Amino acid sequence: MMVVLLNMRHLAYGMSLVRQMGSWNIIKLYNILTLTDENYGMFQKYKREYGKLSQWDTFKVFSLSHIYWTFGCTFGAILGSGLLSNLKGLEFSLLALFLCIVIDGLKQLYNS
Amino acid sequence: MIRIDFIFLFILALITLTSRLIPFVFESKLSFIQKFQKTQILLPTLFMLWLVYLGLKQTPLDPQGILKYACVLLVGFTHLWKNNFLLSILIPTLVYCFFLNIIFS
Numbered sequence: 001m002m003v004v005l006l007n008m009r010h011l012a013y014g015m016s017l018v019r020q021m022g023s024w025n026i027i028k029l030y031n032i033l034t035l036t037d038e039n040y041g042m043f044q045k046y047k048r049e050y051g052k053l054s055q056w057d058t059f060k061v062f063s064l065s066h067i068y069w070t071f072g073c074t075f076g077a078i079l080g081s082g083l084l085s086n087l088k089g090l091e092f093s094l095l096a097l098f099l100c101i102v103i104d105g106l107k108q109l110y111n112s
Numbered sequence: 113m114i115r116i117d118f119i120f121l122f123i124l125a126l127i128t129l130t131s132r133l134i135p136f137v138f139e140s141k142l143s144f145i146q147k148f149q150k151t152q153i154l155l156p157t158l159f160m161l162w163l164v165y166l167g168l169k170q171t172p173l174d175p176q177g178i179l180k181y182a183c184v185l186l187v188g189f190t191h192l193w194k195n196n197f198l199l200s201i202l203i204p205t206l207v208y209c210f211f212l213n214i215i216f217s
Contacts, residue, residue, distance in 0.1 A: 007131040009159040014135025016156050018142045028136075035132050040156065041197060089205070089212040092180070095167040096187045096201040098160045103191045105157030112153065 013040045020047075022055030031055065034062045036069070041101050048108065176216055183208040 013035055021028050035043075039062050046053050046061065053061075084090075135142055168184070171177040183204040191200035 004127060006163070007127050009156065009163070010128065010131040011135055012155040012159045014132060015142055016151075016153065018135055018139040021136065032132055032136050033129055045197070087209060087213060089209040092183060092208045093201050093205040095164065095184070096204050097197070098163045098167065099184060099187045100191050100197050100200050101160045102157055102164060103188060105153050105160065108153045109157065 009037075010035065017043070020052070021058065025055075027055055027059045031058050031062050034066050036065070037097060037101065038069075039065050041097070041104065044101075044104060044108070176212065179208065179211050179216070 014032070017035070017040075021031055042061055042065070043053065043058065046057075168180070171180050186204040186207060187200055190203055191197075194200065
């Protein structure tokens with residue numbers, strides 16, 4: 001149940017981006033399925049800075065993020081199981097990410 | 113055991129991907145949201161705020177908890193100052209890890 005509730009945020013991301021991902025094709029499908037918290041944060045940031053983001057530009061950002069994510073997770077799992085296994089507190093980075101998105105959202109609300 | 117883990121992970125992935133896809137499947141019905149610019153920003157922000165609350169709600173007011181709250185403030189300060197996601201996440205996380213592992217260990 002908690003997983004479903006936590007995933008509700010993707011519904012909110014999606015609802016805020018309807019009609020902004022271009023027409024239906026394989027690139028749009030890829031962009032939607034890779035719409036993570038980080039990608040949503042970056043999408044909003046780029047949209048704010050450069051106006052509307054094209055489907056291809058979104059694909060470039062999201063696919064790079066996908067590659068970083070895959071290598072980062074693999075590298076992190078290897079480091080975490082060995083060298084950094086006793087390091088505590090790294091989970092704080094997720095809280096920091098959520099907080100950054102909240103601050104950005106509040107700034108956008110204030111400016112709109 | 114491995115098979116059960118795999119099935120569990122598969123279900124989690126399916127829930128995640130479905131929740132990402134649903135708004136776009138019904139985008140013609142949801143396109144009215146675009147007219148409400150503030151709603152577009154407000155919905156994800158509220159969800160993020162809820163996740164921040166979940167991350168902090170069980171934090172006690174002991175020295176380690178106060179450290180966490182101080183690092184949350186540091187995130188806010190860094191992000192408002194530099195407006196850079198990498199710095200706003202990296203600096204407070206490193207400070208939190210340093211204090212947690214060196215000072216409080």
